[in-house]
Amino acid sequence: MGQRRKISLRRIAGMITLVACVAMVGCSNKGENQPTSTNSPPASTSPSEKPSKEPITLKFSSDGPVFVGQFPSGVQTDEIAMEIAKQTGVSLDIDRVNDDKKFNLEMASGELPDIILVTNKDHLNQLIKGNQIIPLDDLLTTNGPDILKELPNRIKISKKFWSADTNKLYALPGLASQFAPQERYESPGYLIRWDYYKELGFPEVNNMDDLLNMLKAMQDKHPTNDQGQKTYGISPYFADFFTYRTFDNAFNRLTANNFISLNPETGEPSGGFFDTDNAFWKGTDFYFKANQLGILDPDSFVHKFENLQEKTKNGLVLFSTHHWLGTNAANELLAAKDPLSGYVGLPYPKGQSMTTDAVSPDGNETRLWVISKNSKHPERAMDLINYILTSEGSRLINDGFEGEQWELDNGKPKVIDADKRNDAVYAEKTGMGKYWNLSGAVAGYNDPKYNVPIAYGQSKEELIKSLSPLNKDYSSHYGVSYPGELVDKRVKSGEINFIFINSAMSYGLDMNTPDDIKRLDAKIADYLARMQTKLILAKSQDEYKSIQKTVLDELKAMEGQKSVDYWMNNYKNAAKIWTEVKS
Incomplete structure (x- = not known):
């Protein structure tokens, strides 16, 4: 997966979260990759021979951290990079960056590389208004035939939303991504120790109080890890906004600025921090109760992100909401001792809602390919973009080579030796998994040639084949073929809901926030960051309620309603545009 950027609670005001439609059925924007009709079996997907062009090397970089793993700077020489060069005649000289500092310097000096992958719309607007990138309309005609054929919606959407109001490309x-069946649906989720849960006799969890009481029983039974260090039922990361997002997403809502909630189907806003049913108040109440039970890690207010990951990895935390908080690393260590021990996703209580990673059927606004005005070979840059963004290049990046990493079985792609992909030496040699963030399409996005998810390992057959002993045990207990099937069945029966987060929901937001609102939001965020500690560490429910009243009064005194009104109107306008995009 791509790198995750940490976002401080003190930066809530500047954060625009992805928002969504509640189900794929209710979202008519299905992307541009419907299956190709044919009466004959699919032909081999080995890249077709293209007219040879003079080899050339182009400089490529980004305005932020988009490169996965230990991505080296320089000309790429792995097998996938060499195949891209063979098909396009273009070798990439990549300058890996970990923030936007170098990009800002290059933009100020006018010394930008040939191709830039833009992750920030503010940067894009600066590049357009500063005349530092070129329109691509004419280049599409001469050097982008596959884009014109496969991605007409992306062109229309880009002109409307990513052109600084010029209506140019x-x-x-x-x-781009679409929803596909998942092995586990656990991130986000309620991740708990399966072996400990089994010891407790699989107690029912029907609400959030049941969850806390179960974690209390788990901590009482396992007060220390194998090294004798104290365990805690729960250890949030209070420096980051995502800590509270669960209390919207699990309750059929999505979180936006200043704890405004969004209807996941329509995008209509409600709530705000004056509404005591919003995610901040639900969250602080939950963590207050956790502290009262003695299961809240007192370091939660001060530990760093890396500290939390290490704690979870070492078995000091019994509950988590995301794999990248340390449960994946913990499962690797635990499996070596006991294959049936580790973290799994607790089934959600009836009536709650699950979410999955954001889907972007027509491309992601944080991965925008542009060509610099400095480039002496813009047509060759378009050759490269035309290949990488369309199905042939995306298939190569996601799946590798037919006959080596995958093969056809009854006309459908099948992964060859999936375990090899986890080997670092093999990945470095082949480039498998390396260019994920640069691909035109990923994950469940439909491969139009075979009518399967473009990441071939995501078919149901592959999911079942790849199950660990832990997940087989989990599936056996619930009577399903793989953990994700339990979620699918419960959604179908109406026991729980599923929210499909579609990034297009945020397209209509006005990103030009007035300076007075920026200052007010920063002041509010700073205040809530301080007061959350007092709320959660209150000695009694009465004290919690008293502090809550103080917070609401103080927010009113600092004109917090002005901020709520601004964002309410902004999101209402975005909801109207979202309706247009869907249609």
Whole structure:
């Protein structure tokens, strides 16, 4: 997966979260990759021979951290990079960056590389208004035939939303995705120790109080890890906004600025921090109760992100909401001792809602390909973009080579030796998994040639084949073939809901926030960051209620309603545009 950027609670005001439609059935924007009708079996997907062009090397970089793993700077020489060069005649000289500092310097000096992958719309607007990137309309006609054929919606959407109101094509979005069956649906989720849960006799969890009481029983039974260090039922990361997002997403809502909630189907806003049913108040109440039970890690207010990951990895935390908080690393260590021990996703209580990673059927606004005005070979840059963003290049990046990493079985792609992909030496040699963030499409996005998810390992057959002993045990207990099937069945029966987060929901937001609102939001965020500690550590429910009243009064005194009104109107306008995009 791509790198995750940490976002401080003190930066809530500047954060625009992805928002969504509640189900794929209710979202008519299905992307542009419907299956190709044919009466004959699919032909081999080995890249077709293209007219040879003079080899050339182009400089490529980004305005932020988009490169996965230990991505080296320089000309790429792995097998996938060499195949891209063979098909397009273009070798990439990549300058890996971990923030936007170098990009800002290059933009100020006018010394930008040939191709830039833009992750920030503010940067895109600066590039357009500063005349530092070129329109791509004419280049599409001469050097982008596959984009014109496969991605007409991306072109229309880009002109409308990513052109600084010029209605020209400056940027082409990559990283398109669609929903596909998942092995586990656990991130986000309620991740608990399965072996400990089994010891407790699989107690029912029908609400959030049941969850806390179960974690209390688990901590009482396992007060220390194998090294004798104290365990805690729960250890949030209070420096980050995502800590509270669960209390919207699990309750059929999505979180936006200043704890405004969004209807996941229509995008209509409600709530705000004056509404005591919002995610902040639900969250602080939950963590207050956890502290009262003695299961809240007192370091939660001060530990760093890396500290939390290490604690979870070492078995000091019994509950988590995301794999990248340390449960994946913990499961690797635990499996070596006991294959049936580790973290799994607790089934959600009836009536709650699950979410999955954001889907972007027509491309992701955080992966916008642009060509610099400095480039002496813009047509060759378009050759490269045309290949990478369309199905042939995306298939290569996601799945590798037919006959080596995958093969056809009854006309459908099948992964060859999936375990090899986890080997670092093999990945470095082949480039498998390396260019994920640069691909035109990923994950469940439909491969139009075979009518399967473009990441071939995501078919149901592959999911079942790849199950660990832990997940087989989990599936056996619930009577399903793989953990994700339990979620699918419960959604179908109406026991729980599922929210499909579609990034297009945020397209209509006005990103030009007035300076007075920026200052007010920063002041509010700073205040809530301080007061959350007092709320959660209150000695009694009465004290919690008293502090809550103080917070609401103080927010009113600092004109917090002005901020709520601004964002309410902004999101209402975005909801109208979302309706247009869907249609």
